Amino acid sequence: MKIAVLGTGGVGVAIADKLIALGHHVMMGARVARNEKAGEWAKSAGGNASNGTFADAIHFGELVFNCVLGAVAIEVLGSAGANGLDGKIVIDISNPLDFSKGMPPSLFVCNTDSLGEMIQRAFPKARIVKSLNTIAAPVMVNPAMIQGDHDVLICGDDASAKAEVTDILKNWFGWKSVVDLGDISGSRVTEAWVLFWVRIMMITGSPMHNIKVVR
Amino acid sequence: MKIAVLGTGGVGVAIADKLIALGHHVMMGARVARNEKAGEWAKSAGGNASNGTFADAIHFGELVFNCVLGAVAIEVLGSAGANGLDGKIVIDISNPLDFSKGMPPSLFVCNTDSLGEMIQRAFPKARIVKSLNTIAAPVMVNPAMIQGDHDVLICGDDASAKAEVTDILKNWFGWKSVVDLGDISGSRVTEAWVLFWVRIMMITGSPMHNIKVVR
Numbered sequence: 001m002k003i004a005v006l007g008t009g010g011v012g013v014a015i016a017d018k019l020i021a022l023g024h025h026v027m028m029g030a031r032v033a034r035n036e037k038a039g040e041w042a043k044s045a046g047g048n049a050s051n052g053t054f055a056d057a058i059h060f061g062e063l064v065f066n067c068v069l070g071a072v073a074i075e076v077l078g079s080a081g082a083n084g085l086d087g088k089i090v091i092d093i094s095n096p097l098d099f100s101k102g103m104p105p106s107l108f109v110c111n112t113d114s115l116g117e118m119i120q121r122a123f124p125k126a127r128i129v130k131s132l133n134t135i136a137a138p139v140m141v142n143p144a145m146i147q148g149d150h151d152v153l154i155c156g157d158d159a160s161a162k163a164e165v166t167d168i169l170k171n172w173f174g175w176k177s178v179v180d181l182g183d184i185s186g187s188r189v190t191e192a193w194v195l196f197w198v199r200i201m202m203i204t205g206s207p208m209h210n211i212k213v214v215r
Numbered sequence: 216m217k218i219a220v221l222g223t224g225g226v227g228v229a230i231a232d233k234l235i236a237l238g239h240h241v242m243m244g245a246r247v248a249r250n251e252k253a254g255e256w257a258k259s260a261g262g263n264a265s266n267g268t269f270a271d272a273i274h275f276g277e278l279v280f281n282c283v284l285g286a287v288a289i290e291v292l293g294s295a296g297a298n299g300l301d302g303k304i305v306i307d308i309s310n311p312l313d314f315s316k317g318m319p320p321s322l323f324v325c326n327t328d329s330l331g332e333m334i335q336r337a338f339p340k341a342r343i344v345k346s347l348n349t350i351a352a353p354v355m356v357n358p359a360m361i362q363g364d365h366d367v368l369i370c371g372d373d374a375s376a377k378a379e380v381t382d383i384l385k386n387w388f389g390w391k392s393v394v395d396l397g398d399i400s401g402s403r404v405t406e407a408w409v410l411f412w413v414r415i416m417m418i419t420g421s422p423m424h425n426i427k428v429v430r
Contacts, residue, residue, distance in 0.1 A: 106326050106327045107326050110325060110326050110407075111321050111322050111325050111326070111410075112321045146429055146430070147429075148429045149429070150427075150429040180418070181414055181415075181418065182414070182417075182418055186414060188410065189407075189410050189411035189414050190411075192325075192404075192407040192408075192410065192411070193407075193408070193411060195326075195403065195404050195407065196404035196405075196407070196408060199396055199397070199401060199404050200396075200428060200430070202397075203395070203396065203397055204430060206430070208430060209428060209429060209430035210428075210429050210430075211426060211427070211428065211429065212365075212426070212427040212429050213415060213424060213425075213426065213427075214361055214362075214363045214364070214365040214424060214425050214426065214427050215361065215415070215419060215421070215423060215424035215425075
């Protein structure tokens with residue numbers, strides 16, 4: 001499959017590397033076509049890897065992974081034009097983190113709204129599925145790095161898009177447990193969970209932890 | 216021990232019943248001395264049970280369980296006077312839930328502040344320990360009702376108070392795993408978790424679930 005990975009940070013590279021390993025064609029998108037990190041990644045990742053602008057990547061991808069900072073997510077997703085994402089599944093991994101006051105971050109939207117909802121409202125014909133935003137980058141594509149049962153969370157308004165993403169999470173990335181939190185407003189609770197995740201990280205000194213909903 | 220339980224709802228009754236079963240002397244506090252629910256509880260719970268106003272209960276208790284609605288918590292805790300809680304451990308189970316727009320609730324304070332912190336600021340000489348606010352009332356005092364490993368969360372500024380409350384959670388209530396989230400600002404993440412808890416409840420139709428931090 002032709003897949004866009006938006007963002008050149010730890011999340012983007014972890015996702016892109018895994019997709020290449022699975023045999024997919026991946027274009028990593030960045031703000032400029034000659035982004036150094038994206039170029040180096042594409043060079044090292046082999047013949048199925050390429051890089052370009054965010055707009056290039058969105059046009060290329062049949063499926064889009066949003067791995068940019070939450071603060072720029074809507075701008076980046078709109079860079080291929082208002083209709084550039086129409087009909088496409090967007091796996092939104094971004095979080096509305098505000099680091100302006102240092103650690104721990106706060107959220108620039110929360111409680112009665114969320115970044116996932118803002119993105120879905122901004123691109124009403126895109127099929128936004130919020131997932132993976134609650135997990136450290138290497139664990140996203142290798143859940144066995146954390147021992148024991150633990151969950152990846154998913155939410156979105158489009159049931160068939162969620163079914164496809166659930167399949168990706170299970171069969172491409174190896175997740176055994178995908179917890180469906182309903183429509184895209186579930187982003188309110190998964191994005192808020194990230195502050196909990198950060199707190200655990202600050203206390204334990206490690207990002208290698210996750211959540212299990214026990215029921 | 217002489218213990219105050221503030222509140223006559225499901226949480227107050229679950230906690231008070233358990234404390235009586237453990238042999239403690241419990242006064243259930245309510246807005247008025249002749250509160251019907253508190254009176255009925257005291258009558259049915261035997262000789263170690265009594266009831267009175269919130270102020271009566273606070274004066275009575277060597278230890279205080281705050282089981283009232285978040286919206287009135289500071290008013291209730293202040294009803295014994297500004298210094299009524301000085302030196303006392305207050306186990307704060309309240310959540311800053313706003314039901315004014317129906318279900319699911321939102322939070323009236325979150326992200327960069329929390330009810331736990333507001334209470335600690337309002338009563339600086341009280342030893343506030345936030346805990347149990349993330350769990351259904353019957354499970355608070357009987358964690359084995361949910362099968363498998365799961366956690367109770369705790370935070371607070373006073374280390375010795377947290378140690379005492381940890382002992383209570385483990386040895387009185389039966390919790391095997393108490394996760395310490397640090398100072399009282401940990402309330403931001405445990406109170407926000409409650410929205411996640413509500414979402415799971417609305418999806419599964421059951422309050423019988425909890426969290427496990429897997430690491």
